[in-house]
Amino acid sequence: MxxxxxxxxxxxxxxxxxxxxxxxxxxxxxxxxxxxxxxxxxxxxxxxxxxxxxxxxxxxxxxxxxxxxxxxxxxxxxxxxxxxxxxxxxxxxxxxxxxxxxxxxxxxxxxxxxxxxxxxxxxxxxxxxxxxxxxxxxxxxxxxxxPPLEVQQEIVRILDEFTVKTAELQAELNKEYEARKKQYEYYRDTLLNNNAEIPKIKLGEFAVISRGGNFQKKDFVDNGLPCIHYGQIYTHYGTYADTTLTTINEEAYRKSKKAKKNDIVMAVTSENIEDVCKSVAWLGDKDIAVSGHTAIISHHQNAKYLSYYFSSNAFFKQKKKLAHGTKVIEVTPNTLANIEVPLPSLEVQNRLVEVLDNFDSICSDLNIDLPAEIETRQKQYEYYRDSLLTFAETGHIMPQTDRQTDKQ
Known part of the structure; x- marks a missing residue:
């Protein structure tokens, strides 16, 4: 400066x-x-x-x-x-x-x-x-x-340097997040699938699998009854939830298929193989309406344990064999019955969930902190850019407070 x-x-x-x-x-x-x-x-x-x-x-x-x-x-x-x-x-x-x-x-x-x-x-x-x-x-x-060309060039040099440093920091933050995410996935998969003594039971032998259905996005209302639309499972929900993003009107709720506490809601239609069969464990006390293109999995196991397993690499390999379609990828709910799940005792499931919750919390914090840090850097860049490109009558760069007053 x-x-x-x-x-x-x-x-x-x-x-x-x-x-x-x-x-x-x-x-x-x-x-x-x-x-x-x-x-x-x-x-x-x-x-x-x-x-x-x-x-x-x-x-x-x-x-x-x-x-x-x-x-x-x-x-x-x-x-x-x-x-x-x-x-x-x-x-x-x-x-x-x-x-x-x-x-x-x-x-x-x-x-x-x-x-x-x-x-x-x-x-x-x-x-x-x-x-x-x-x-x-x-x-x-x-x-x-x-301003004169030499002044323009100096301003460009400063902003270019700031832009490069911001991009480098963003790349470093993204790299850190991806490394932590891979570390979490490794431990999750190891904990869930690396014990030969744990029996693998077909899903259909310990759970009831039914189709969701009936309500649509047009049924959403501001103050209604809780629901989960299958598209929200990709974009909003994580491994588990006890509140819903949206609600629907009473008539649509009454006609809809519902998931109760501890059920798994699984999206069985997607545009890609990665998202199909993405799941959320419902932990809320009230039954929720569930849209079409879903499977509702009722059981007597630890719901979070099952939801964690349904995000593991071992499950991915199994669902890939069941998936069909090109532009739209689908897994027929009744074929899920043949999915093999490592099923230890409830006591062991509870301990594994406690460990995975800790890992999941770390990744979630990083996922929140990363966009916040990038946004802070972007605002910092905009502050300096605006300061460098706003001049007073004397030719000096305007102080930030004067510049804000001038704009008002």
């Missing part, structure tokens, strides 16, 4: 000029995909030039073509739906679907990376239309600070 302050004092002591994007940049709008193009995620043969639509970063990649429209470094800016997300594009490409392309008229006066960072802090008022959109005129009327 001291070097940046020195540059500002030396090169622009009287202040920083602000310019309209339309005065210093060309703004183009994407159109249709070239006639010779392919909708692929990787280049194929002569189709080597990427085609980008609206979206965030690499998610904006639409496909590839033999030709290109933009042949210079530019910033793309989503203008419909997912508004914003300025992305630096340095290779030749073609924009489509109203994607905006912005590049300096004079690269000796405006650094393309500085332009990208400046566009990150732009905010538009919400449009009244059902789909948010930004037109070229709105972008041309954006006003950004344009």
């Amino acid at each position: 001291s070097k940046l302050e020195e540059l500002i004092q030396e090169l622009c002591p009287k202040g920083i000029q602000y310019h309209l994007i339309g005065d210093i940049c060309d703004v183009l709008t994407g159109g249709e995909a070239p006639p010779e193009s392919i909708k692929e995620k990787e280049p194929q043969g002569e189709y080597i030039y990427p085609i980008y639509s609206n979206g965030l970063g690499d998610n904006a990649l639409w496909g590839y073509s033999k030709t290109f429209r933009i042949d210079k470094p530019a910033v793309t800016f989503s203008s419909i739906g997912t508004i914003g997300f300025p992305t630096l594009r340095e290779a030749k490409f073609t924009p489509i679907i109203r994607l905006k392309v912005i590049y300096p008229k004079d690269a000796n006066k405006l650094n393309i990376c500085f332009l990208k960072y400046a566009l990150e802090i732009v905010q538009f008022e919400k449009q009244k239309s059902s789909v948010a959109n930004v037109n070229a005129l709105m972008i041309k009327n954006i006003k950004i600070p344009v």
